[in-house]
Amino acid sequence: MKGPLDIPTARRRYVTVCALFWLPLGLSIAPLILLLTERGMTTAAIAGLFAAHSLTAAALELPTGGLADVLGRRVVLVAAGLLNLTALALVGLGSAPWLLGLGMVLMGAGRALSSGPAEAWYVDTVHADSGPGADLRTGLAAGSSATSAVLAAGTLLGGALPWLLGLGPDLGARLSEASSGLVLPLSVPLLLGSAVEIAFVLYVLTALPEPPRAPVALRDVLRGIPATVVGGLRLGGRDTLVRRVFLSAGAVGSALVTIELLMPGRAAAVTGASESGAVLFAALACAGFICSGLGSRFAPLTGRLAGSGERAVMVSLGVGAGGLLLLGATAGATGAGALVLSAIGYGLLYLGLGVAGPNENDILHRRVASTGRATGLSVQSLVMQLVGALIGLVVGVLRPGPVPWLLGGCVLLAGALLWLRRSEPASPSPVARPQPPVACPSPASQDATARS
Known part of the structure; x- marks a missing residue:
């Protein structure tokens, strides 16, 4: 069985995961409100959609954090990527208010699922390789820098794509007509972001190894979430x-x-x-x-x-x-x-x-x-x-x-x-987590050491 990844490799993979996850959000920043307006949504309706996103993310933050601690970082990250893929496609292609609302809710759920597992995976991996005294700030800083860089690049690209599509003679109109009005020039950055989410899911599945965890039944996970939240x-x-x-x-x-x-x-x-x-x-x-x-x-x-x-x-x-x-x-x-x-x-x-x-x-x-x-x-x-x-x-x-x-x-x-x-x-403060009814704790659950 292979040992834990070395720190440079773990850092590189963590940075890549950060970049792949946040690039789709960057692509959506510039065109999103304009796209919703183009779909006929009023300012009040758009505010309601954003409220649905924020409330969903807030409501799911702690339960989904508990899931990552119980089921593993990788499976929760994959779920976040799939939810964001679906959300971006719905918002990019949808015209009915309920579809747009569903897309924003799914986007909020994906945001909640993603708000800890990647970083937790990196810290776990570094601690497994070099112990609790290993330097974390360098890797965390690199991940933050990568996130900022792709958000900046994505914002520029997301704003430029619709404008570039509009430069050609009636290109935007032909694009909309060919897709029966589903794809507008403003939709393209969101659909590109949805494609990036596919790459994110595949990378997480292949590049983020985790120590084996004891099997946990769904009812045990759900029963243990309240204790984790508390x-x-x-x-x-x-x-x-x-x-x-x-x-x-x-x-x-x-x-x-x-x-x-x-x-x-x-x-x-x-x-x-x-x-x-x-x-x-x-x-x-x-x-x-x-x-x-x-x-x-x-x-x-x-x-x-x-x-x-x-x-x-x-x-x-x-x-x-x-x-x-x-x-x-x-x-x-x-x-x-x-x-x-x-x-x-x-x-x-x-x-x-x-x-x-x-x-x-x-x-x-x-x-x-x-x-x-x-x-x-x-x-x-x-x-x-x-x-x-x-x-x-x-x-x-x-x-x-x-x-x-x-x-x-x-x-x-x-x-x-x-x-x-x-x-x-x-000393580090533990968080209660549900224990599987059988088997011994996984190697990760043994690591109750201090954070770096």
């Missing part, structure tokens, strides 16, 4: 650092939703038209992903220079909060100087978030045992989505101007201030 919720209650990681995730969610809600309108106001504003927003989103990727690459260096991962998180979140507050300070200003300061603030926000992510997750992996690794990541994602949704509702009802921006900046600054006090080291 254990995940207790993680933050008994470990100060884990609680700070979760609360910081909520602060990051508030910052991201502030940008997502306010930046498109601000870009349109700068250019004077919604169409050109959409192009500017796509360029800004690409620049943001690049800054986030650069931040992720510098995450290990920042941790070393700051003296600890905790201080690195505090500094990087503070930088991000400064960027968002700068955007708020220039919200009502005009002129070239204000635009330059706004661009600097936008870059600082994403740079700070990029540095913070790998350092936060490094802390989380050191504090949570292997049996709860994916569950802990799911709790982190759940808090980010729920706090982001709450702040988004508040931002949405505030009058346009500096105040909504400043609200998001202040919440992110509060997340940075959580890390002012250092915590005493503690």
